Amino acid sequence: MNANRDVGIVAYAETKITLRGGRSAYDLAADVFASILDSTGLEVSDIDGLAVAETMSETANPFWPAYMADMLGLSPTWLESSGLGGVSAIGGVARAVAAIRAGLCKTALVLSTDAQSSKNQSEQGGQRHEFQYPTGLRGPTGVFGLLMRRYAHLYDLDPRALAKLAVTQRNHALLNENACEKLRIPLTEEAYLDSKVVSDPLRMLDSVMVCDGANAVLVASEEVIKEKGLAKAVYPTAYSELTNYKAFDSSAEITETGFSVVGPKALEQANLSTDQIRMFHPYDDFLIAILMQLEQIGFCNVGRGSDFILNTDLSFTGDLPLNTGGGQISAGQPGLAGGGLNLVEAVRQMFGEAGDRQVENPANAMVTGIGVIPIGRNWSTSAVMILEQ
């Protein structure tokens, strides 16, 4: 990634997030595809690149991206299957930018769609049938319970900081018509603190609710932007990704994540410091993950996350607007399309189209992704993207 504005994100779209909506990932995708064509005035034949995130609802199909191209009437010269979990959207954008620069295509749709709460075909296998499932660990929730306890042992974890994250994001969801209706009810810090403990010390309101939904962004070359007279664009000026941090170390500290590498790298690429980041749209599968990213990307020192959160106005009118659409925790997690939720919100904000929750002067945004939660170590993939005007 470099600071040239030679490739930009020129459009975004998302569906409403629904719980057990019953529509397929294909059907949800059609909504966002039609919306993007509508907002850009482009034709189907103008889109020659397609990246599709993996799903939970269609994952039994090894040819899923090609099926999607067929469903949408596309003949891409670049077709990408993004199996990076919650990194698939920003990872898809980064790969689209590289593909466009390499001349593989000119205009790429980066699509994420999943009907996980209606249909889940995933069988994650690997070592799990032998070394995980028999213990009864409750998947990512259990892993993050272990992570939270470890963090709380090493540093000061103030539940009021997590409560503030929960309430801030919930307040943002109340202003977001696309958020899942079931989650669009006001939340107080007391209600967060009283919520059911699912995998101690992790509470139900620390984590996402799995839903259905689709989102997409359109990535285009400068040439296409000029030729088609596309009015709006924001530019990815940095991207850094790392999978399986400290792969070689069986004793690696589980609270130390790939963000300690990719955060600083991305900031360096964009020649920005955390002070200059206008909005933060972190992957929020769990509230503790937001706190850990703030620390390891460098907004505050490791161990000081609770203080930082308690002393920073994270609302959309504040110093560091956080997931202004509610994040996945308060808008709902549309399965493996979840990584695109916060990306789309960042683009929407930077296009000045966020209405009642518009951030003033949205000069840039940092969007992150987390992909796959293994056992015995920190999460698999960490990624950071910076968007600028």
Add this chain to the structure above:
Amino acid sequence: MTHRVLPIPNSYMDTRPFWDAANNHVLMLQRCDDTGRYQHPPRPASLYTGSRNVSWIASAGKGTLYSWTVTYSAWPGHEHRVPYICAYVQLEEGARILCNLVNCEAEALTMGMPMKVSWETLAPDVCYPAFEPA
């Protein structure tokens, strides 16, 4: 009597040495022959060298408590056991194992507590390593 969820041996590689030893109440770990370092869960290759030079070595079955979580919302098949404790134990050999904790109360647990393996019989001929305070 409700059945425990059983491991499926050899589901991704030949793990028979682990499961055969488990039934004799021995905890096996893979050791990289070139570096002498241990790894768990088992993998087809050494994490450290990428080679196939790995051997199965009997672990002392001792370690320290690295983290734990009390599960109130069960993983499917475990509803009848709630609440139960899942934990990471850092084994003396340097590898880390996900396990249940038995013979202890969650309130009495402390980070770094010495732990030792305690074999659970999930079914006739199926033993599984849990850990308990040493």
